[in-house]
Amino acid sequence: MSSVVDFSGDETAPFFGFIGAAAALVFSCMGAAYGTAKSGVGVASMGVMRPELVMKSIVPVVMAGVLGIYGLIIAVIISTGINPKAKPYYLFDGYAHLASGLACGLAGLSAGMAIGIVGDAGVRANAQQPKLFVGMILILIFAEALALYGLIVALSLGVCAGQTSARSAVHHASATGRIEAGLVYRTLGDSETWILDPA
Numbered sequence: 340m341s342s343v344v345d346f347s348g349d350e351t352a353p354f355f356g357f358i359g360a361a362a363a364l365v366f367s368c369m370g371a372a373y374g375t376a377k378s379g380v381g382v383a384s385m386g387v388m389r390p391e392l393v394m395k396s397i398v399p400v401v402m403a404g405v406l407g408i409y410g411l412i413i414a415v416i417i418s419t420g421i422n423p424k425a426k427p428y429y430l431f432d433g434y435a436h437l438a439s440g441l442a443c444g445l446a447g448l449s450a451g452m453a454i455g456i457v458g459d460a461g462v463r464a465n466a467q468q469p470k471l472f473v474g475m476i477l478i479l480i481f482a483e484a485l486a487l488y489g490l491i492v493a494l495s496l497g498v499c500a501g502q503t504s505a506r507s508a509v510h511h512a513s514a515t516g517r518i519e520a521g522l523v524y525r526t527l528g529d530s531e532t533w534i535l536d537p538a
Contacts, residue, residue, distance in 0.1 A: 348427040355433030356500075359440030360417040363493065366444025367410025370451020370486070374403025377455030381462040389466045396465060399458025402479050406447040406454075406486050413443040413493045420500055432500040439496035446489020453482035 378399035386393040417436045421428060461475035 348423050349430045349433070352428050352430045352433035353421050353423060355430070356417060356421045356428070356436035359433075359437035360414040360421075361440070362437070362445075363413040363417065363440035363443045364407075364410045366441075367413075367447030367451075367486075368407045370448035370454075371403050371405075371407035371410075372451070373448075374406065374451035374453075374455035374458065375400050378403060378458030378462070381459035385462050385466040392462075392466055395472070396462040398476060399454055399461065399479055402483050403451055403454045403458070405483070406451050409486055409490045410443055410447055413440060413490065413497065416494070416497050417500075420497065426501065435496050435500035439493040439500070442496060443486075443489045443493035446492075447486045450482055450484075450486035450489075453485065454479055457482060 382393060382396050382400065385396060417440060420432070420436065457475065457478050461471070461478070464471050465475060
């Protein structure tokens with residue numbers, strides 16, 4: 340007795356989508372972890388001599404932690420968009436989600452490395468010369484913007500997924516032999532739909 344699984348679309352497509360979700364979260368968290376650890380070492384080292392500046396120098400740690408949130412947002416958006424039983428999920432959708440996750444994850448990783456290095460050196464220099472604080476914050480903002488660019492592109496790519504037209508879905512169905520008997524595809528005005536073949 341064989342069990343029939345109600346699956347529409349390409350069966351290998353969700354693999355790429357889930358890899359994209361994992362990549363977004365993992366790489367972003369790697370960047371956040373490196374930035375937090377690197378900046379934290381600088382804050383701890385600086386706090387021995389200037390403990391009154393610890394809370395003021397915690398900014399790089401906070402900015403590094405935000406990178407993980409970017410990855411979490413994209414991972415949730417991708418994972419909720421993968422539901423082959425409710426909506427057909429094709430290779431185009433899987434590739435779009437994979438690109439979305441990699442864009443956000445790798446951008447977050449690079450931003451985390453920049454924030455960690457700048458934060459470590461910046462808090463140490465700020466302890467000796469307080470006038471460097473504004474410059475350090477500006478550098479950290481531009482480093483954080485790298486991850487924001489990746490987030491914007493990831494959201495754009497995520498919107499592309501699921502936009503596979505009904506016509507291409509029919510071509511895929513006819514190529515895989517999944518068109519059910521009695522149903523034909525017709526273009527009625529501006530709408531494209533399945534109708535029951537009177538023949």
